[in-house]
Amino acid sequence: MSDLPKTVRINEEGPREGFQIEKGPITTAQKISLIDSLSETGLKQIQTVSFVPAKNVPGMADADDVAKGFTRHPGVAYTALWLNARGLERALGIGRLDINGTLSLCASESFLLRNQKRTFEENLQAQHEMVAMYRDHNVPVVRAGLQAAFGCNFEGDIPLPRVLEMVGQMLDIGQQYELDLQYISLADTMAWATPLSIKRVVGAVRDKFPALDISLHLHDTRGMGIANAYAGLEMGVAIFDGAVGGLGGCPFAAHQGAAGNVCTEDLVFMCQEMGIETGIDLEKLIESALLAEQIVGHPLPGTIMKGGTLSRLREKIRARTSDVVAGNA
């Protein structure tokens, strides 16, 4: 019936995804407090900031201070995002981030032209230059990502053969430079995926490249985030990106409404209730989500932070039942 994994790893993107799109102002101290709170939850990877020009993403103007200010927690990888050598050098200069390289293609040329002012061909060429840049800085390239893998607000549906071709292009680059690519991330950047297309695309990638681990980066703009994650789990996907509270969204994707990543704690809730281990303390993660909501100053789309966990309810029910049995009711 399904192929649910036993354990799942969730990479938290809330601090980066979230704070880049919020109007703010959000103080450096607040950003640091959220990262510190997330560090206590059992998450193994937290994307902290993005090193991009402040004129493009004003919410990341204090990226250096945030990256220097949080408290590192043993066993947690603290990552960051950059788009070029200048960004990578800033990240390396911090001296306390976990720096890994990513190959990145985009399945929509329309989005690529708008977002990065590159054609498919130019973007493919740029990956070779990125690999050279990573080599120059002794940075391992461990991940390949495909943006807009399920559809694009500017281009529409993405043909499956194009997805397979682009995954193949990244694997070819990996082979050419002997990179240790650990997984491919398929990103539903503009929330076009449905559970059915998740199954179709993940299934086709898995069939063509059976040795490759797949991760999903999902957005909840059209309410399909958790259902899409479930479809991914059923296809054996065991790595997901999430954003605490459902923070975030890409400022260049022409999103309407709730544009955020799939909500980390809702995803953790679903996994735990289905017997899938995440290593995350859900109650602590909800505290982080409530902190995030307090920081941004408006309601976040996460639901478990409002609806409450079932484990907490089960405890209450057990306590009441014990009282009754002990004659205390």
Add this chain to the structure above:
Amino acid sequence: MSDLPKTVRINEEGPREGFQIEKGPITTAQKISLIDSLSETGLKQIQTVSFVPAKNVPGMADADDVAKGFTRHPGVAYTALWLNARGLERALGIGRLDINGTLSLCASESFLLRNQKRTFEENLQAQHEMVAMYRDHNVPVVRAGLQAAFGCNFEGDIPLPRVLEMVGQMLDIGQQYELDLQYISLADTMAWATPLSIKRVVGAVRDKFPALDISLHLHDTRGMGIANAYAGLEMGVAIFDGAVGGLGGCPFAAHQGAAGNVCTEDLVFMCQEMGIETGIDLEKLIESALLAEQIVGHPLPGTIMKGGTLSRLREKIRARTSDVVAGNA
């Protein structure tokens, strides 16, 4: 891989589920305007009001006026809810509602005692009395419903054998009185279901009673609504309750947060994008959702009403592409 149905029927419960829990005040004219708007969407069944004492559910004090005031649309069944003979007689007295009877059991005795002040045994006995009442009024009994089929805020997880036993009890009553039961509704009244438990419970009911159609009544309190609907679709479930905008929630279920039914237009969006026919005009349904939001005066949890449909985006993209081809860009 899955057993997705080709067509799905969605019973709209927004007017009843929604307006019973809203603090209001919501005028009779506003309630009527929402029902009239929903009548234009292609929905085949709309639950309009509940005939319960105004002291218990103040938001339904004007149920008679609402039920008399909306415009009947050909091909749409306008239903209502009642809990006893007094309520049924009020509903029949309106003279323009589509009156069908329902057998109803509850899988949690704790919830039953709180909500209806009955034990399991008393509730089972009450079904026989309800059948007699329906016979007295020449009302066909076409549906059996099991509340709290997936878990209960007061009792915890519900053992699967109990679900199967209670479905069997209702089918036995159906046989005893030669009722024409058309389907069984499994209700996740307090939002305990996950996609996995949907599959387990629906699968077990389907295996034990293969001739029976199953419908799902889902709540989104813990963010699992759409994922649970998807799991139901994969099990071949082709009848769902929904509430426009995600309105609603049961006032007696001790919900926290967004307590509403699964959002009708989000469900329709998922079905349409996966090639499942609903007969519903999604853009019109979104207009109804926006009207509902305006009526209740606070944001509703629905996402497609904010994020926009993909069919609308595809049209825009096609129009732009034609312009370019025609040299108008």
